[in-house]
Amino acid sequence: xSKYSIFSLARNAMSYHQNxxxxxxxxxxxxxxxxxxxxxGGHGLATAYYMAKEHGMKNIAVxxxxxIGGGNTGRNTTIVRSNYLWDESAHLYEKSMKLWxxxxxxxxxxxxxxxxxxxxxGHTLQDMxxxxxxxxxxxxxxxxxxxxxPQEIKAAIPHINIDQGCRYPIMGASFQPRGGxxxxxxxxxxxxRGADKYGVDIIQNCEVTSILQENGAVTGVETSRGxxxxxxxxxxxxxxxSVLAEMAGFRMxxxxxPLQALVSEPIKPILDTVVMSNxxxxxxxxxxxxxxxxxxxxxxxxxxxxxxxxxxxxxxxSAIVELFPxxxxxxxxxxxxxxxxxxxxxxxxxxNAPVKGLYFNCGWGTxxxxxxxxxxxxxxxNVATGQPHDLNRPFALDRFVTGHLIDEHGAAGVAH
Amino acid sequence: MLLIECxxxxxxxxxxxxxxxxxxxxxxxxTGKLSDAEWADYLFMRKNPKGAHREQWLHAAGCRRYFxxxxxxxxxxxxxxxxxxxxxxxxxx
Numbered sequence: 404x405s406k407y408s409i410f411s412l413a414r415n416a417m418s419y420h421q422n423x424x425x426x427x428x429x430x431x432x433x434x435x436x437x438x439x440x441x442x443x444g445g446h447g448l449a450t451a452y453y454m455a456k457e458h459g460m461k462n463i464a465v466x467x468x469x470x471i472g473g474g475n476t477g478r479n480t481t482i483v484r485s486n487y488l489w490d491e492s493a494h495l496y497e498k499s500m501k502l503w504x505x506x507x508x509x510x511x512x513x514x515x516x517x518x519x520x521x522x523x524x525g526h527t528l529q530d531m532x533x534x535x536x537x538x539x540x541x542x543x544x545x546x547x548x549x550x551x552x553p554q555e556i557k558a559a560i561p562h563i564n565i566d567q568g569c570r571y572p573i574m575g576a577s578f579q580p581r582g583g584x585x586x587x588x589x590x591x592x593x594x595x596r597g598a599d600k601y602g603v604d605i606i607q608n609c610e611v612t613s614i615l616q617e618n619g620a621v622t623g624v625e626t627s628r629g630x631x632x633x634x635x636x637x638x639x640x641x642x643x644x645s646v647l648a649e650m651a652g653f654r655m656x657x658x659x660x661p662l663q664a665l666v667s668e669p670i671k672p673i674l675d676t677v678v679m680s681n682x683x684x685x686x687x688x689x690x691x692x693x694x695x696x697x698x699x700x701x702x703x704x705x706x707x708x709x710x711x712x713x714x715x716x717x718x719x720x721s722a723i724v725e726l727f728p729x730x731x732x733x734x735x736x737x738x739x740x741x742x743x744x745x746x747x748x749x750x751x752x753x754x755n756a757p758v759k760g761l762y763f764n765c766g767w768g769t770x771x772x773x774x775x776x777x778x779x780x781x782x783x784x785n786v787a788t789g790q791p792h793d794l795n796r797p798f799a800l801d802r803f804v805t806g807h808l809i810d811e812h813g814a815a816g817v818a819h
Numbered sequence: 820m821l822l823i824e825c826x827x828x829x830x831x832x833x834x835x836x837x838x839x840x841x842x843x844x845x846x847x848x849x850t851g852k853l854s855d856a857e858w859a860d861y862l863f864m865r866k867n868p869k870g871a872h873r874e875q876w877l878h879a880a881g882c883r884r885y886f887x888x889x890x891x892x893x894x895x896x897x898x899x900x901x902x903x904x905x906x907x908x909x910x911x912x
Contacts, residue, residue, distance in 0.1 A: 643869070645865070645866075645867035645868070645869075646868075646869050654860065654864040654865070654866075655864065655865070655867070656859075656863035656864050656865065657865065657867055658840070658865055658867050659867055659869075659892075703837060703838035704838045704874070704890075704895075705840075705841075705867060705872060705874065705892050706892050706893075706895060707869045707892050707893045708892075708893055708894065708895055712820065712821075712833065713820050714820060714833060714834050747862075747863050803859045803862075803863045803864075804855045804856050804858075804859040805855065806855070
């Protein structure tokens, strides 16, 4: 496969860009692999990539029921940050942040990672106390961040409304300069191309219908394209993890909810950073195309329909308009939903499943995109060696039995 | 927008209700004898099915009473609603 560079660009310009090779193959599934990753989203593809790159496992298949990056990877608001409160999650997301910082070079694929900074707004005295506590915790963990005043926010974001007389006045924010956004599709495509380069088979339109077991150990999966055998199966299917767990015969502490986002018509550059607010439930940034990318909260009820409720749109848009009155006449272009897998403590579940050779990586809830490279990196270690990495050991499924929950809900700028 | 039929008040807009999760989870009686795993199953583990789901709703901006609903988690169609303690329509036949 050719390396992308200024020279390959020039060479292909000669033929009017008609002769670029496909970025990855579409092979027929083999009968047997050393490992199978179920789920061809960002996390699944990253897992396969790091298994091949870091652990030398090349005989791997990624099975995707639709097309790669067509689930939550292509449906999120692309925000990347690592300002989590508790040590366990801070270390995991910071590992991911460090991988983001070198990802385009590592993959030889421009994932358009833009460290434009992330503001998490506070609207009450308690919000501000929590923000100060979180920023202090972040700095002790070596994660950048500081607390900013409304005047500093206004200086950086001229169109924001810092009027103290409104219903939810902005009293300050935490700012993580290294946070930002990345191009979500490019992340899936870059990891797919990278994994394919090492010989990983990416098999699309291949839905897993059952998990085969013998004597309490995984032997393979039954799919819509036939039986595929493997002694190791890693499941990275976000909203559908309860469905896969049921196939394997155990229960998960997960509820799947619709989470929606919307984009406006493209407008000229107006917002060069990311603004998030938990209290009023809205977050906004501007894409390189010029659309405002707006995210909402989850719909309260369980759902597998990839669409959001109208009341959710109304709630979020009213919050955005209060933060940015100038946006009130911007028209919205498209709206969509993804199915997020929420856990009781708003932290992921990464580790060994109760069946030998079966591994789960799920429960990322509303904030999985930022973790894509880190999640793949730790899960690759877990699947390849059979043992969790120190970074993902605290996120084992058995924390719900031992009681060692990592309570990030509302404590870490988690937009939930 | 969902149109939800409260068993006491009739059909009302989704915005009047709040969701209260999976229905028919009975609190274990002899809690002193439960193992950690049994506690985890009661407290945290959920069915989370793709398809028919029995769940609790609260008519928060109405009569403020809980009730149960049978709803499809893919189409979101509500098949029936029934009071706490009643049997869902599917099981009555």
